[in-house]
Amino acid sequence: MNLERFADTLCLPSPLEPFTPDWEGAKHVSMFVKRDDRIHPVISGNKWRKLKHAFNLTPPYTADLDTGSGSGLNSVLYSQPSSVVSFGGGFSNHLHALGYLCNQLNIPFHAIIRGDYTKHPSPMIQDLVQWGTQIHYVNKVTYQQRDNPAYLTSLRIQFPDALIIPEGGSQVAALKGVQEVVNEIDIPFDRIIAPVASGATLAGLTSALSPHQHAIGIGVLKGEGYLEGLVEQFLAPELALNFTQASALASDKKNQFSISHNFHCGGYGKIPPYLQTFCENFNQTMPFEIEGVYSGKVFWALKNLLATLASTNTSTNACEKKPLEKAIEKGQTLIIVHTGGIQGARKNKNP
Template structure:
């Protein structure tokens, strides 16, 4: 299978005469297989289909609002391949129809297995269980981050990205920042913005990239999936100001931290900064359902 090459516009965000910030719209690469997920799945699926032609099956892991779950379901539908999502949280097994991410994944043909949070944490054991049950399946790790994913991320870099001093991306499972680090220019500074409070990320990223530890800056604002009122204000201001929607879990938090760092004088004078928009906009609907129930301001979709 050959996925199409799609040109992604790099949009400049005017700031001041000394620092210029740009955003690379990976979110526009595909309507459903959005952003970095497209490239993280690229070599995984091509390699699998080169080897497996009969009864293919894609199995992967994620939470109830996972961008990765949504992307794998859409990929399976586009290729006519069955998909199975291993979903964290047995307690939602009887009410997943109320979840916009899972409902959409199901419409794209994905079946689900709901497991307890304790079972979910033991990924090696869980993976082994499904390897035995489905020996012909491609089992993709949570977030899609593995060595083939890292190779796919190199397509997020091109001739246009070589002129930037800083390359910035949100970090969840580490595959995207590992790929950017591995294939960037030697003079470029790579910054990963952690949206999870995970002390093991640095080691995992180094293993995937083959590079020394990459600077990781906290951008979780109280925890993974937590959305503060200030996050909402920033995302809505950014959308109104620049016409670019941001998701509340990854790119929105990264961009907010970048603006804070600029105010703090973190970046060198005259720097050109490139931030990667890694998609995830499908999650806004679910976030707004939660915010609506809490009587809070909604995120612009």
């Protein structure tokens, strides 16, 4: 199977579904969920969006191809890399999706994983091994070099001709895929909401917005200022590639996104009891499921922001000390992007 034929198996465009929870303040806005979690059972959410154009970094050749799938791959076929190398933790949604994709495409995959899970491999790592991934455990110090040019050079020597994909799949090539989320939405909207960790998803969404629209990122880790910098870093080269007046447009785009740092709930991967309870109740009453690392924090933030919209009373939870003021206004239409990913929810199954 090649990348184009694999794309034919995906649920694209992903569904856009009305969201009408019985939450305080919900009646003041119209909400829809962009169900990117339904794109594929394994490569769901923003993982396909960020990976599909990563493989396009290999030399292209043209062919007559009309899939009619809406995959966005058009009639350009891309030669597959000899191997792929990428990075992540023991519960990485990115590595899980990439490992499965490489298995389907019959491409050797090397996963560089932070920490040593030799004695107790996580469910994600067990899947990777089953799919034929070569696992390389490294310590924290080595892992921190993952973006260091010298370290990347050593990897290119170790894995000649390999395609090296950054942690999380976050690179400029990913933005083109994420932009398609916005392009697929066929209704007028004012705000689009998504989690923020590495910055590429929010940057891709922001770069596709019309001037009157605004992207709201929910930081899932502690990183005020840091996360904004990541998004701006991705926006600058994206604008330079697509617009002639890059600096002026970059300034405009910076005004089209904001990030709330009030809902990380203690940091990345932290799921305090109140968030766990919220996710469990949500999954029992809503038509789709969430987890506590990414999507759960987005919908928890949404619930609190809507309550703030309806009332001046604020939550006493530590997760919301300073509501994101003026992020949402009455009468607006909101799009919530469900970016998928369940590896964090599988953590409790680890021996």
